[in-house]
Amino acid sequence: xxxxxxxxxxxxxxxxxxxxxxxxxxxxxxxxxxxxxxxxxxxxxxxxxxxxxxxxxxxxxxxxxxxxxxxxxxxxxxxxxxxxxxxxxxxxxxxxxxxxxxxxxxxxxxxxxxxxxxxxxxxxxxxxxxxxxxxxxxxxxxxxxxxxxxxxxxxxxxxxxxxxxxxxxxxxxxxxxxxxxxxxxxxxxxxxxxxxxxxxxxxxxxxxxxxxxxxxxxxxxxxxxxxxxxxxxxxxxxxxxxxxxxxxxxxxxxxxxxxxxxxxxxxxxxxxxxxxxxxxxxxxxxxxxxxxxxxxxxxxxxxxxxxxxxxx
Amino acid sequence: xxxxxxxxxxxxxxxxxxxxxxxxxxxxxxxxxxxxxxxxxxxxxxxxxxxxxxxxxxxxxxxxxxxxxxxxxxxxxxxxxxxxxxxxxxxxxxxxxxxxxxxxxxxxxxxxxxxxxxxxxxxxxxxxxxxxxxxxxxxxxxxxxxxxxxxxxxxxxxxxxxxxxxxxxxxxxxxxxxxxxxxxxxxxxxxxxxxxxxxxxxxxxxxxxxxxxxxxxxxxxxxxxxxxxxxxxxxxxxxxxxxxxxxxxxxxxxxxxxxxxxxxxxxxxxxxxxxxxxxxxxxxxxxxxxxxxxxxxxx
Numbered sequence: 001x002x003x004x005x006x007x008x009x010x011x012x013x014x015x016x017x018x019x020x021x022x023x024x025x026x027x028x029x030x031x032x033x034x035x036x037x038x039x040x041x042x043x044x045x046x047x048x049x050x051x052x053x054x055x056x057x058x059x060x061x062x063x064x065x066x067x068x069x070x071x072x073x074x075x076x077x078x079x080x081x082x083x084x085x086x087x088x089x090x091x092x093x094x095x096x097x098x099x100x101x102x103x104x105x106x107x108x109x110x111x112x113x114x115x116x117x118x119x120x121x122x123x124x125x126x127x128x129x130x131x132x133x134x135x136x137x138x139x140x141x142x143x144x145x146x147x148x149x150x151x152x153x154x155x156x157x158x159x160x161x162x163x164x165x166x167x168x169x170x171x172x173x174x175x176x177x178x179x180x181x182x183x184x185x186x187x188x189x190x191x192x193x194x195x196x197x198x199x200x201x202x203x204x205x206x207x208x209x210x211x212x213x214x215x216x217x218x219x220x221x222x223x224x225x226x227x228x229x230x231x232x233x234x235x236x237x238x239x240x241x242x243x244x245x246x247x248x249x250x251x252x253x254x255x256x257x258x259x260x261x262x263x264x265x266x267x268x269x270x271x272x273x274x275x276x277x278x279x280x281x282x283x284x285x286x287x288x289x290x291x292x293x294x295x296x297x298x299x300x301x302x303x304x305x306x307x308x309x310x311x312x
Numbered sequence: 313x314x315x316x317x318x319x320x321x322x323x324x325x326x327x328x329x330x331x332x333x334x335x336x337x338x339x340x341x342x343x344x345x346x347x348x349x350x351x352x353x354x355x356x357x358x359x360x361x362x363x364x365x366x367x368x369x370x371x372x373x374x375x376x377x378x379x380x381x382x383x384x385x386x387x388x389x390x391x392x393x394x395x396x397x398x399x400x401x402x403x404x405x406x407x408x409x410x411x412x413x414x415x416x417x418x419x420x421x422x423x424x425x426x427x428x429x430x431x432x433x434x435x436x437x438x439x440x441x442x443x444x445x446x447x448x449x450x451x452x453x454x455x456x457x458x459x460x461x462x463x464x465x466x467x468x469x470x471x472x473x474x475x476x477x478x479x480x481x482x483x484x485x486x487x488x489x490x491x492x493x494x495x496x497x498x499x500x501x502x503x504x505x506x507x508x509x510x511x512x513x514x515x516x517x518x519x520x521x522x523x524x525x526x527x528x529x530x531x532x533x534x535x536x537x538x539x540x541x542x543x544x545x546x547x548x549x550x551x552x553x554x555x556x557x558x559x560x561x562x563x564x565x566x567x568x569x570x571x572x573x574x575x576x577x578x579x580x581x582x583x584x585x586x587x588x589x590x591x592x593x594x595x596x597x598x599x600x601x602x603x604x605x606x607x608x609x610x611x
Binding site: 021022024025028029031032033034035036037038039040042043045046049050052053103104107108110111112115116124126127128130131133134135136137138139140141142144145146173176177180204205206207227230231233234235236237240241261264265268269274282283286289290293294296297298301 | 341342348443
């Protein structure tokens, strides 16, 4: 008992300790906040550098030529800067990938969440994660050495060595696990009570899956599609290796094309010097790419927020 | 009364054709969905089989110890291995403190105000930016503006920015999983916020954070697109410092794969095998950590 008043009688040191602790707290808080601000700085830097490097480009090339021109040849004389061929190439890859990834991804999502037993699920999920974790360069190799010679060329002997079909197929395979896993998450967020109610009314498993669970999870499914397509738009290495470097407006998937991303790689590998128009043109292309993917991600998040069914 | 009962009894053994059709359809479509899921797994198997068949004959000791060469029989990945190790090590040193720090701020400190909402939305947007755009950011900012050149440090800074959103998101999930009772207990004993985080929340969340960090570093190891702009396409030396030029494994693979000669494509396959082995080790480590902590903590 006698020891208690003694500690109270010396107030100076605990107070000093408290002040020190308080100062330290504020300092640490500041440092941590700076870490979080790095992400904002990154966004700012991305937008700043894209604008700064592409503004000189747009001072020379008119916007109408860039967006409406049908010839893209920045490395030739006379140079042409119509971005539409690159956009067509990117669209071919993206739509082709969607044709593969959406049905397979959606079916896998439904199977994982509604049909598979917990044991099977715990086996399939990691396998799909492995598929999603394989570097894109490996997919590019797979497209070039397997999909083109053994699938595309077998079916269509006239196909080019580099062709849009192989690129689209391999990008489809690449984003398939993303769709499957996001759809699976969306389906599993639908409460069991809805399923039980449907089963009690005599619905079959398929009817429960397609007529009850799918509509309830539709916002998540749509968001998954859009996110996967935005990934396909930004995909670089696989399409560079598989689909070639020939910008053109030809919609035939058997020919060599060039995507927005593949053009950036082509110029980066070449000799274009800092300050040249060819160097600046990759920033104009990157700005367009950035705007497209940002818009798609924005739509995906809006869809998720706006149309989500909330269950309690 | 009796008429109704016989009706029910008769209905049971002969389900109406409609019900039989619906049940049959459900079964058939289920099998189709299952087959489509397994098709993805089959593709994975074909991919790995192709890479092994092409690359294994080229995977000899000198493949690891030699530099790249125009003679396929002598070419190796020494420079790429060393470059990848340097790049990954530096990326880890930069991105882990930044990412975990940002996650702690957002999860433990930040109030729900406009600035912090903005930071959160911003991070989720950054995760969707194509990796080639990060390469351009690194090229303009680190290589040219800061005069770092096409060096290890410029690559590590670029890669750090690329994986930061992934580290932050994973670390936040791990911090979120720590129950509030632990924080309340520590606060009640007079701990400051930092003491609560450092002594109680962080240790409990560490396995989850570690898993996220390893997975994002494995992404950095396999990422080629931004490195196309910063790494050297072919190089015959090992970096000795942060300012040296370098190449990484995915770029060496890209270089070989894009040559028309079949020998070089097989070299690319051998490089892919090495890359996949490293990724497998890292992912197994992450799974091991996740598995072992799920058993240890029960809240």
